[in-house]
Amino acid sequence: MRLIEFWLNHGGEFLSAILRHLALVVVSTGIAVAAGVPLGVVSYRNPRIGGPLIGLANIVQTIPSLAMFGFLIPMPLIGGIGAQAAVIVLILYALLPVMRTTVSGLKGIDPSVREAGLAMGMTARELLYQVELPLARTAILAGVRVATVVGVGTATIAAAIGAGGLGVYIFRGVASVDSTVILAGAIPAAVMALAADFALARLERWSAPGRARRGKSRVGAAATAGAGALLLIIGGLIWSERSGGRLVIGSKDFTEQVILGELMAQTIERSTPLKVQRKFNLGDTLVCETAMRAGDLDLYVEYTGTALTAIFKQPVILDSKEVNRRVDASYAATGRTMLAPLGFNNTYVILARGDDARRLGLKTISDAAKYAPNWRAGFGSAFLDREDGYRGLVQAYGLKFRETPLAMNLSLTYRALAEKQVDLISGDATNGLIAKLDLYALEDDKHYFPPYHAVPVIRSETLNRHPELRAAFDRLAGKVSDQEMRQMNYEADVERRDVSLIVRSFLDRHPEIAGK
Amino acid sequence: MDGHRLPPPSAEIAIEFADVSFRHPNGPLALDGFSLAIERGETLILVGRSGTGKTTILKLINHLLLPQSGVVRVEGRATSDWDPIRLRRRIGYVLQEVGLFPHMTIGRNVAVVPRLEGWPEDRVNARVDELLNLVGLNPKTYADRYPRELSGGQRQRVGVARALAVDPPILLMDEPFGALDPLTRAEMHREFHRIQSQVRKTVVCVTHDMGEAFSLGTKVGVLADGKLAACATPAEIIRSNNPEVKVFLDALPGMGAGSGE
Numbered sequence: 001m002r003l004i005e006f007w008l009n010h011g012g013e014f015l016s017a018i019l020r021h022l023a024l025v026v027v028s029t030g031i032a033v034a035a036g037v038p039l040g041v042v043s044y045r046n047p048r049i050g051g052p053l054i055g056l057a058n059i060v061q062t063i064p065s066l067a068m069f070g071f072l073i074p075m076p077l078i079g080g081i082g083a084q085a086a087v088i089v090l091i092l093y094a095l096l097p098v099m100r101t102t103v104s105g106l107k108g109i110d111p112s113v114r115e116a117g118l119a120m121g122m123t124a125r126e127l128l129y130q131v132e133l134p135l136a137r138t139a140i141l142a143g144v145r146v147a148t149v150v151g152v153g154t155a156t157i158a159a160a161i162g163a164g165g166l167g168v169y170i171f172r173g174v175a176s177v178d179s180t181v182i183l184a185g186a187i188p189a190a191v192m193a194l195a196a197d198f199a200l201a202r203l204e205r206w207s208a209p210g211r212a213r214r215g216k217s218r219v220g221a222a223a224t225a226g227a228g229a230l231l232l233i234i235g236g237l238i239w240s241e242r243s244g245g246r247l248v249i250g251s252k253d254f255t256e257q258v259i260l261g262e263l264m265a266q267t268i269e270r271s272t273p274l275k276v277q278r279k280f281n282l283g284d285t286l287v288c289e290t291a292m293r294a295g296d297l298d299l300y301v302e303y304t305g306t307a308l309t310a311i312f313k314q315p316v317i318l319d320s321k322e323v324n325r326r327v328d329a330s331y332a333a334t335g336r337t338m339l340a341p342l343g344f345n346n347t348y349v350i351l352a353r354g355d356d357a358r359r360l361g362l363k364t365i366s367d368a369a370k371y372a373p374n375w376r377a378g379f380g381s382a383f384l385d386r387e388d389g390y391r392g393l394v395q396a397y398g399l400k401f402r403e404t405p406l407a408m409n410l411s412l413t414y415r416a417l418a419e420k421q422v423d424l425i426s427g428d429a430t431n432g433l434i435a436k437l438d439l440y441a442l443e444d445d446k447h448y449f450p451p452y453h454a455v456p457v458i459r460s461e462t463l464n465r466h467p468e469l470r471a472a473f474d475r476l477a478g479k480v481s482d483q484e485m486r487q488m489n490y491e492a493d494v495e496r497r498d499v500s501l502i503v504r505s506f507l508d509r510h511p512e513i514a515g516k
Numbered sequence: 517m518d519g520h521r522l523p524p525p526s527a528e529i530a531i532e533f534a535d536v537s538f539r540h541p542n543g544p545l546a547l548d549g550f551s552l553a554i555e556r557g558e559t560l561i562l563v564g565r566s567g568t569g570k571t572t573i574l575k576l577i578n579h580l581l582l583p584q585s586g587v588v589r590v591e592g593r594a595t596s597d598w599d600p601i602r603l604r605r606r607i608g609y610v611l612q613e614v615g616l617f618p619h620m621t622i623g624r625n626v627a628v629v630p631r632l633e634g635w636p637e638d639r640v641n642a643r644v645d646e647l648l649n650l651v652g653l654n655p656k657t658y659a660d661r662y663p664r665e666l667s668g669g670q671r672q673r674v675g676v677a678r679a680l681a682v683d684p685p686i687l688l689m690d691e692p693f694g695a696l697d698p699l700t701r702a703e704m705h706r707e708f709h710r711i712q713s714q715v716r717k718t719v720v721c722v723t724h725d726m727g728e729a730f731s732l733g734t735k736v737g738v739l740a741d742g743k744l745a746a747c748a749t750p751a752e753i754i755r756s757n758n759p760e761v762k763v764f765l766d767a768l769p770g771m772g773a774g775s776g777e
Binding site for chain 1: 578580600601602603604605609611612613614615616617618619628629632678
């Protein structure tokens with residue numbers, strides 16, 4: 001089965017994704033319990049504080065997780081990208097179930113039992129630790145169970161801000177329209193959620209009052225101590241990897257970007273003694289841009305046309321040199337340095353199905369415009385919104401479609417076209433799926449699309465600290481042709497080779513890049 | 517009540533209520549100028565209808581409640597001057613619903629106050645065995661069981677053992693045998709006399725059952741309208757002409773005025 005083959009081929013990476021996913025959930029749930037139970041006790045004892053506290057936790061839980069990750073990126077201290085921000089979001093989500101079940105567990109205690117404790121001369125603290133919390137334990141564990149299962153699910157989305165985990169496969173699979181890769185992440189995540197649910201349900205039943213016999217409390221204490229130690233170790237791992245002097249390299253969330261991020265990383269590793277940290281699959285352009293401005297990201301590869309219009313909000317220009325000049329100046333003015341272009345131009349292409357192109361003799365977009373009134377089109381939502389996207393295209397070629405074009409996830413449009421749900425899409429010139437799905441790139445005969453040359457962008461501060469980087473990137477300049485890029489995308493998307501291996505063989509083919 | 521005068525404060529008075537009034541929040545007056553003196557070693561059974569403030573009196577003694585006016589003294593000192601935790605650990609309390617901790621074994625339940633007091637483990641264990649034997653439960657059989665594995669009568673015995681754990685000079689009991697069937701209750705009364713002959717506590721027990729009062733008490737107090745209608749030995753109470761007392765006496769089989777006995 002292809003799925004098992006995929007896991008075997010990506011064994012090390014897969015295992016570390018599982019461990020990372022587990023770590024995210026265990027650490028965040030652990031902290032949420034450590035904070036949520038005391039907050040629950042406070043809420044129970046003091047409804048005037050408790051009401052608003054629970055209300056606040058309720059509101060937090062209604063925020064869609066992707067939006068929450070988005071909010072956190074520009075925040076100082078707690079925000080940014082990577083595991084730390086993800087843990088914070090997961091804590092916020094886990095807090096409510098833990099708090100709420102703590103309150104209801106405490107409220108459910110027989111008042112005569114509480115009164116007996118008071119009458120025996122227990123202080124409030126003794127009553128809490130010896131009577132109230134042990135009796136509420138089953139209810140609290142139910143909350144922990146809910147929080148953990150929700151956490152396993154939410155943690156998949158944490159991959160969008162570079163926290164890693166099984167979500168990486170889900171995002172990668174969506175981006176390369178490969179359900180095998182999606183399942184490679186989704187199935188273990190579901191298994192993990194079910195296993196956590198089962199294990200905690202057992203623990204919950206085991207902890208019911210009056211269940212355990214004498215001596216088992218010692219087992220419970222040992223289990224608690226063990227869990228605590230595990231939590232500390234995993235937490236320590238996550239904190240220790242917080243880029244202590246490492247160069248942080250990012251990428252957007254599609255295959256080519258991950259390859260380019262890996263290319264940057266391996267180039268630096270081969271030609272300098274610097275340590276790098278990979279934070280790939282960071283969502284779209286704006287996530288990378290925001291993270292870079294916040295100082296969480298040192299380096300990623302951007303496309304000149306995207307930088308000009310989407311980041312710096314300037315009008316479309318067709319001349320490559322002029323685009324480079326403007327983008328270079330805009331980055332310099334905002335504390336970044338644009339390095340030498342890698343070589344290829346990943347501009348937009350308009351794609352039709354290969355058999356349509358052959359049957360109708362289509363070569364150019366102008367050819368296709370004649371048939372467009374009978375066709376449906378599907379475009380990425382960014383393309384529909386952008387000034388250099390859909391609106392300009394329609395004007396330049398006088399395009400009309402049967403109905404308003406569908407806004408779709410960019411990476412899903414390829415499959416939609418191949419499966420005849422739409423007849424025309426926009427795509428990336430270097431996408432490996434073009435060959436895989438037998439799509440035909442129509443020539444931009446009116447030269448509508450502006451240039452999208454790939455350029456590494458680095459924080460100027462980082463470059464000043466490590467001037468040796470410039471030499472490394474100068475050697476990389478112009479080395480990645482359209483053909484090379486499409487080939488690497490093909491190997492990753494169609495042949496499903498491991499990205500680090502693809503990049504390694506590319507660098508082996510070009511030993512001069514490492515300068516050795 | 518005429519004839520009921522407070523004795524002068526002395527070492528022999530364990531608990532004293534002096535002109536105490538108490539009103540529950542938003543409730544009627546539970547106690548209204550209530551006065552009472554309980555001598556050391558006495559077993560005082562307070563009888564009253566539901567809602568006559570019987571439980572309130574017990575809670576005023578161990579500082580779960582404080583009077584709005586007047587003063588409650590325990591061992592000569594006003595309860596408001598006691599550290600409530602220290603006071604409560606000198607007073608055993610058997611609750612109406614027993615209130616055993618369901619997550620603890622019988623042994624652990626009895627050991628709660630000795631542990632709070634920081635007794636060494638050996639002494640705690642020895643004391644638990646001693647107390648379970650005292651209330652007629654074999655420690656080997658029962659110490660490791662949980663409350664829900666015991667019958668109502670057995671739980672009630674554990675409640676008494678728990679209240680006696682650190683040998684407090686005072687024992688408060690709130691309708692301790694109310695939920696038991698008549699046979700078990702009679703047995704518990706015999707047990708009570710046996711235990712009390714060994715431990716000699718100052719006992720304040722409330723009930724709505726005059727029969728229980730006569731069976732257990734060295735003195736019987738009758739509550740009505742937030743005051744003490746009568747407080748005397750059982751023999752004196754039987755001869756009382758006080759109308760509030762007669763109401764209770766009439767309810768006793770074979771003791772009522774019209775019964776012809």
